[in-house]
Amino acid sequence: MPTEETFVIIGAGLAGAKTAEELRARDFAGHIVLLGDEEHLPYERPPLSKEYFAGDKRLLDFTVQRGDWYRDHRVELRLGTTVTALDPAAHTVTLPDDSTLHYDKLALATGSRPRLIPLPGADASGVHVLRTVDHADALLSVVRADGARLVIVGAGWIGLEVAANARGHGADVTVLETADQPLQAALGPEIGAVFAGLHRAHGVDLRVRTSVEEIVVESGRATGVRLGDGSVVPADAVLLAVGAVPNIEVARDAGLAVDGGVLVDSTLTTSDPDIVAVGDIAEAEHPVLGGRVRVEHWANALNQPAVAAATMLGRPASYDRLPYFFTDQYDLGMEYVGHAPRDATVVTRGDVAGLQFLAFWLDSGNRVRAGMNVNIWDAGDDIRALLASGAAVDPARLADPGVALAGLAG
Template identity: 40%
Template sequence: MRPINKKERLLIVGAGQAGFAAAAKLRALKDDRPLTIIGAEDVLPYQRPPLSKKYLVGDMTFDRLLFRPEQWYADNNVEIRLSTRVEQIRRDEKQVVLQDDTVVDYGTLLLATGSTPRQLPASIGGALSGVYVMREKRDADLLAEAMLPGRRVLIIGGGYIGLEAAAVARHRGLEVTVIEMADRILQRTAAQETADIIRAIHKAHDVEIREKTVLDHLIGKDGYVSAAKLTDGTVIDVDCAIVGIGVVPNDQIARIAGLDVQNGIVVDEFGRTSDPSIFAAGDCASFPWQDGRIRFESVQNAVDQAEAAAEVIGGAGAPYRPKPWFWSDQYDVKLQIAGFNLGYDQTLLRPGSREGAYSVWYFKEGAFVSVDAINDATAYLVGRKMLELGINPHPTVLADPLSDLKQLLRT
């Protein structure tokens, strides 16, 4: 066996979806260079989406969330350091400094640092006990202890994070109130038609949704949240609160190291940062999209972008061309999204072939760009395929509930 050259090391900072996907891809490509993953959590890399759903409601044990058992890392010569944070990148020396001042050399560095939930300011009660976010295993474990039947939970934010939390809370028997400061739920991410359907589903499950409603501050009793005062003067008694007001990219160490950062770590179409030895992928990465830059906060993007970067690191690869898709599970409802609706100017609501199934189709300047499928797998699969093939369905055809969606793929 040849001696290990520390300067050949492939170093991945971040042990989430993107970090693990990159490591697994590199080993699948038969890249045998020394590979180290550094993760801040104290557990092996795991799937996050089930964490706030099946794991939180007790339908799945944590070991089933792991991407691979511990033996996989030894078998594939992947060193993994848990409960470890990188404090500094020394680009000139190609080193990172850990929180205990340990120095780790690298030849190529991949930043897969993810994102962090936005917190409520302490000045309005964000530091009170009983106020939660949902991101990591620790968050889910704390929430599981707090989500007791009959308790009252306030959910701040009517996006997908907040609405998924509402569904889980109702499943566990809590009384749920959702407040959203915008005119409606899902205002930034979905059309009015999709929001109306999702709102009706939550109301059917006895969730109170208050739109155009702004939190003034949380009220504490003995350091624990006990109520919420709204800007209209209303006071809501609560036993706990969940904050779902978006995330921010973890780009601090990149910014300190002098890398280009603009709402995320700036990368080119190959995943390279402004330093050719450093790559970034996942929630933390801002990459070229159409005429600008974007970050996609999704599992699909984290995996695809990390694998694309791994191929480049491995000596091959091609420009990353994202084909976005997303999903959200709420109660027994599956919302599947293909494409990206940024800048849409026309929508069309199409009933599905069975009760409770719908799809919302998005167009921008006459071009089909995205579809939301609510309990309608056919609409999702057909819409996704249309986007891949560049098929532009005519709205009048889609509007006819008797038209065969699959037939549109043959035109």
């Protein structure tokens, strides 16, 4: 009698949980083991800096599935379990108690962790990062207090979303950024300036071109942040929000091909044919954008598992969705699709000052590589069509609201 196949998934976040779902949806009848290092059921992470931090959602609202789903669908969910090693030749993973678990196919969904910076005092009580619901709860316990003072180091997406929602709780917020504008690496200085104005208009003390020297610590607790000019910004809590690091160590130490992430082809297969990678860690060949792309976006964790599951089952599949993310800050709602090169030219159309506009990132051949809609909700399909067409556009016509986007796709 043939032995039942075992598929193991390392990482019990959204990507890992969705991979288990997709395997069952595709009628995989074998054994599924889902391993996660947190004690919580798998959940989505964007609400941690958005609706959950604002107080508009509970953890249950963004938990992927209730606990009985895993039982009913025969998914062995092992929480609080960190894989310590992977042996592709033996087809085993090593668990914290040094036992091994055999797999026939393996999915890596290990996600990311907050990037840490070597600041004196960074290990003090009162210094926070944001990746888990426990992190969010710890930070919320401070910012909800009357007169709370929050200092955020880093003006990326997490930092700015927390800043907006902390202001909603009445906290005094200072954001410190080394670049010329917030979000400069992601959106460029022109659009970064829009977000700078937005936050300052809502009372955030946003300081750009600012260096941080140390966390000031008194009696073991952070009480402020010392800047490069010697001044100190007082704080009841300090959030380090300077990006994320993909958790690729298990893959790297097992000899899989890695770079900034785990290298996969468009089917999400790694350099080992029995291992796929999904979510934050997957540095994938993209059939539409060309080249490899790795993005730490919720949409990848949600949508890549369908392809990963098909690949694990030996069925044809290719991940060709365009990268997508969104944010809501104060009265600004935004969606971004695509992947812009660092040297892209930015073209806007609409009322930038009034926060109702579109923005486009063009490469050197005037092809649209990314697009963003700000408080305009009927342009998404046209933006995607422009990206998919690969057609060169006239920047002047692209900027003209009187010219239909649909007519620019060629």
